[in-house]
Amino acid sequence: MGIPASSRRGALPNAPELPAHGWSTDETLERLEALRATDVRWKEGRAFSLAYLATPAAHELATEAYRRFSGENALNVEAFPSLRAMQSDVLAIASRWLAAPESARGFFTSGGTESILMAVKSARGQFRAAGITQPNMVLPTSAHAAFHKAAAYFDVELRLVPVCSETWHADPQAMAKASDANTILFVASAPQYPQGVVDPVADIAAIAAERGVNCHVDACMGGVTLPYLQRLGVPLPAWNFVVDGVTSMSVDLHKFGYTAKGASVIMYRNAELRSHQGFVTDNWLGGMYGSSGALGTKSGGPIAAAWAVLHHLGDDGYEALTRSARDTTLAIAAAINADSRLVLRATPDATLLSFGAATPELNIYAVADGLAARGWYVDRQAPPPSIHLTVNAIHAQTHHEFLADLAATLEGVSGAGSATGAGSASSAGTYGTLE
Ligand SMILES: Cc1ncc(COP(=O)(O)O)c(C=O)c1O
Structure with a gap:
């Protein structure tokens, strides 16, 4: 028997409902596959956005590792030491890619957005303790939209500075001018998403260091790729912790690390900077509660997949x-x-x-x-x-x-009149679940 019609408040007459009797595994999987019939064929290399494929074997391994650990919960690694070990291995590997010093400390996060949110939250916490209550951050217009989200979430004023018109690089001098005594964070990208160029990280970090504030390098896209490009002899400006004034970096494993979705790393130059990221309370009826990032419950799936793919590749x-x-x-x-x-x-x-x-x-x-x-x-x-x-x-x-x-x-x-054709811009990040 289904839920009585009188209890189905708010549901449209034809809205899907929970089946009165559960479907078999086969039927459920068949229906799932049918749902993806019009999805882009990313595993066949048809998507130049959103999805990444190294090899079919690496993808299968990520999927299998994810499946095995999907129910494990990294909210409490006391209960799941396997997840503690995997996260710490992944962080160690990422810290080499980023040329992080021995003092560096990080966290595994759910993606680039969470890594960036946490870098901004940490900077806000750090400088609030130093008396800055109306903080701002200075970033080029090319920096990822996740910084705008962080500004909105954490009430940090966003100071957007146009990029250089010819090269699309961030403009360090203009960024310096946009800052003031309430600036807590400068941002550079390696590379920035829109045009794919690496910002002048050293110049931006030097300005931050001179003012005694933070500089985050968003290497969500390049954190895995750039070290290998350097090894292959591609000329690149300094982009990582080799630059003294860089205080934090983000690198996404679910992009060019080719692992399953839900995997990124936020790395801080030292434990003190990282200490502003976590959240702890015991002021409720459930006892002591702490979490490292934005999530509470955190599936072991992405962690195991990342660990497996990194070691496999x-x-x-x-x-x-x-x-x-x-x-x-x-x-x-x-x-x-x-x-x-x-x-x-x-x-x-x-x-x-x-x-x-x-x-x-x-x-x-x-x-x-x-x-x-x-x-x-x-x-x-x-x-x-x-x-x-x-x-x-x-x-x-x-x-x-x-x-x-x-x-x-x-x-x-390319015929005449196409400029008024049907094409229109659409954001890469349209809402996924609300219609
Ligand atoms: C440079 C850069 N930073 C951050 C992000 C955000 O990453 P995510 O979508 O994993 O939250 C992206 C996403 O494309 C990006 O290109």
Whole structure:
């Protein structure tokens, strides 16, 4: 018997309801698979955003490790020492990528957004203790939207500074001018998402250090890739803890670490900085409660998957994957440069790039629509109107087809009048659950 109609308050007449009798495993899985029928085919390299694939074997391993630890809870690692051990191994590996000093301490988090939220919360806590009650942070307009979220959540004023018009780099001098005695944090990205360039971290960190405040480097995208690019001889500015004034960094494992979703690291230069992140209370009826980050209950799934994938791919695996993603990025960038209808926004420093229309006659969002019709998922961004590609290892297999489809799409949409075509920008982060 289902729930009586009189109790189904607020439900629309045709709204789905809990089945009166549970479905079998097979039927449930069949229905789950049916639900994904129109999802982008990311495992086939059709998504230049949101999803990453190193190898089918690494993906299967992540899925299996996740399955085995999905019910374990990292809220209390006293009960699950396995999760303590895995997190500490992962942090040790990440700290080498970031060239963190021995004094560095971090936490495993659920993603780039949580890592950034925590860096801002920690800075706020640290400087509140020093008497700053109306804090602000200074960041380039290219810094990720998660900093805007942090500003809103933690009531830290956001001081946005335009990037350099030619290069898209953060402008350190303009950032210095935007700061004042209430500035607690400067932000740089390695690389920034929109155009894929690495900010002048050393200059920004020097300004922060001179003022005795924090500098966070958002390496959510580049934290795994940049160390290998450096090893491969790609010229890059200093971007990590090698720079003295850098006080914290974020690196996402669920991006170019190629592990399951829900995996990032926030790393602080020392334990004192990290001490402002956690939350503890005993002022309720449930006794002592503490948690390291934004989450309470924290699945062991992403932690086990990250531990497994990192060890499975290994140092040589990440080097090969980075080389492959980088070569593909450069091949796509060269094709865009060679097409007079398109303009590459910046020479990519890592494995992210964006491009727009070279003339007003071409609507770049109509190009994105054409690519979508051919089964490709790309991000649309503005300003200026652009297509964004996050290139990862899987695209080595698919970029020739992508470029052929891009050329065919351009033939179709570059006629007169397309600037008023159907294409429109859409945010990469539309709400997932509320309609
Ligand atoms: C540079 C950068 N920082 C932070 C984030 C946020 O990461 P997440 O979506 O894992 O919260 C992203 C996401 O694309 C990013 O590109």
